[in-house]
Amino acid sequence: MSKKDSVHSTKSKSIDKKVPLWLWLLGLMTAIGPLTIDMYLPSFPAISADLQVPQHRVELTVSTYLLGLALSQLFYGPIADRYGRKKPLLGGLMIYMLATIGCALASSVESLLFFRCIQACGAAAAMVIPRAVIRDQLNTRDSAMAMSMMMLIMGVAPILAPLMGGYLSPVTGWRGLFAVMLFYSAIMFFLAIFRLRETMPPEKAVPLHLRTIAKNYAGLLRDRNYMGFSLAGGIGMSGLFAYISVSPTVFINMYGVPQQHFGLFFGLNAFGLIVGSQISARLLRVHSPLGILRTALTCGFVSILIGLSLSLAGMLNLTLLTLTLLGFTTSLGFILPNATALASGIKDIDWALPLH
Structure with a gap:
């Protein structure tokens, strides 16, 4: 790593007045995750027809992606603590680009499932590393504000991605959507090379000893505060991803929403996530992240309970479903940045298990 790429962390930077350039870049990189998940959702019927498999098999590509995402995050943290932030990020983006090519060329649902899992292993770097960079430079309260601001930047992806997918898929085919993902990730790769600077001082590098890594993870699992904050965000995200994986079936097949309009309903909930995160960032100036x-x-619990009650009573129509989901995703806009910042601030371990 060249000296010009090295920036020693002082955790004294302020983000009260404007969003710094490095935070914009991190937000754009983190957007790779929702872009990869959401863009191809409207094309599930087309993928099912092309690969000649039931649509529920295509839905497994979301589950496979999430599985790869969850498992690979465990490894990027220790690697980032050993080799810095920049090199693992570039390596992850390279894995992502190669796997995206594999997805575009997949000739069976089995190969698509495989490459989606590898794609997630690369995308995980763009989720773990930005949080470590924020931790390097900001304290807990400013980290919560930075997470909220980053969610504004990356939150555009869940709104635009399904809209783009709905309109591009009939023109380019579902394989062309993976070409769009490849193009975006290539831009992020070169921006990371030339614009992202190393934030971990070399003297803080941690050797990759399996016993030490296991000890640190065991310590986190025994920490009740850390586990509480992690589960608060993690369980919320599990509900969000459960919704994402079945949303094409629910909106398109069950409620008859046209493929081109699917993104409008999906984007509305993403908009709620953005609104919640931005209100949270402003509330942090006068309220604690824990409050x-x-x-x-x-x-969020009340929104879920209302939706469940309406469903059991047979009264859940498209309008009520959209409103209850909007209430849930808006609450996530408050939950995710604060839970992440509070969990990350428990111990001085940069590779603490990310929430999503």
């Missing part, structure tokens, strides 16, 4: 998190968890 905001507690209130948001209550609101």
Whole structure:
């Protein structure tokens, strides 16, 4: 790593007045995750027809992606603590690009499942490393504000991705959507090379000893505060991803939403996530992250309970479904940045298990 790429962390930077360039870049890189998940959702019927498999088999490509994403995050943290932030990020983006090519050329649902898992292993770097960079430079409160601002940047992806997918898929085919993902990730790769600077001082590098890594993870699992904040965000994200994986079936097949309009319903919920995160960032100037998190968890639970009650009573139509989902995703806009910042601030371990 060249000296010009090295930036020693002082955790003294402020983000009260404007979003710095490095945070914009991290947000754009983190957007690779929702872009990869959401863009091809409207093309599930087309993929099912092309590969000659039931649509529920195509839905497994989301589950496979999430599985690869969850497992690979465990490895990027220790690697980033050993080799810095920049090199693992570039390596992950390279894996992502190669796997995306494999997805575009997949001739069977089995090969698509395989390459989607590898794609997730690369995309995980763009989720773990930005959080470590934020931790390098900001304290817990400013980290929560940075997470909220980054969610604004990356939150555009869940709105635009299904809309783009709905309109591009009939023209380019579902394989062309993976070409768009490849193009975007290539831009992020070169921006990371020339614009992203190393934030971990060399003297803080941690050797890759399996016993030390296992000890650190065991310590986190025994920490009740850390596990509480991690589960608060993780369980919320599990509900979000459960919704994402079945949303094409629910909106398109069950409620008859046209493929081109699917992105409007999907994007509305993403908009709620953005609104919640931005209100949270402003509330952090006068309220604690813990207080905001507690209130948001209550609101999210109430939204889920209302939706479940309406469903069991047979009263859940498209309008009510959209409203209850909007309430849930808006609460996630408050939950995710604060839970992430609070969990990350428990211990001085940069590779603490990410929430999503």
